[in-house]
Amino acid sequence: MSEAAAVETHEHAVVDQLEPSLTPGNLGKLGMWSFLAGDAMTFGAAIAAYGALRIGNPNWPSPAAYLGITTTAIMTFILICSSVTMVEALGSIQTARMARYRNFMALTVLGGVLFLAMQAFEWHHLLGERGMSIKVDLFDATFFILTGFHGCHVFGGVVYNSVLLIRGMTGKLTPAKANLVEIAGLYWHFVDLVWILIFTFIYLI
């Protein structure tokens, strides 16, 4: 082997050591992170647009006059709790404690369903008693679009987690496929993260 060829072979070996091959596990994680980056841009643009509309309008109503903080504070707490149950579900399946995994995943799904139920209750109250509607003004329109878009994400997460729960209950999801739960967890925590920002920008400020 010539000296140049030997150097080239050595360089390839160094590159291979630094860059591990893409396994189905980390490829899926990379895919989910890429999706979340795009989704974060969508939410970021929507929140920036909300800020621009609000700052530019001196007649923007105070959210405290229309939106209830108690209900949404409880909703925030529920989502934070469901994030904890999600990481516990992941830890359980990674250590092959399947019964514990099913319990924590069921609690995560329950948290999502509770959140959606409370959001439906809040919307019902705002649309009915408060007379808010997406057609009334920009305050109402931005509120329903932002919280509705986030609610769609929660609904998607509930379906996603339910599928993983059912697969765990029927024995189709094994500890060897724990990476699937980790990828679903990324999505669920992202939904929690976005709600933290929406809660602050839409309800509290």
Place this chain on the structure above:
Amino acid sequence: MTTQAAISGHEAEHSGPNYIAVFIYLSILTAIELGVYAMGLPQVAKVGLLVALAWAKAVLVAMYFMHLAMERKGLAIIAIIPVILVTFLCFMLLPDLTTRMWTKFDHPRPVTDAAEMGAHPVAPPPMQTP
């Protein structure tokens, strides 16, 4: 992979952050947020504090629940790109916002009406006939 192998292979992976501690921090920060909201602070201080608290909570979720603190740097770069782009977007909106905010303060407009200019109105330039 056997179940035993899965246990031994993943136990080390799971020995990560204390999630209950993260949960407690998030709950405390949420309680502080509600306190700031209820305290009746001046709007600038209230907005500044609430935004800082929200970002602290978001960073906690991303770093520990989403495992960014333990992941390879490549994923952190993917995660930070939307933050940079949205910050850039906010700066792009600033010129428009500052212009519209300026109009809220009702600065006295320069007098252009001849009647308001008193005894020495400036005559308009003569019409040009083709």
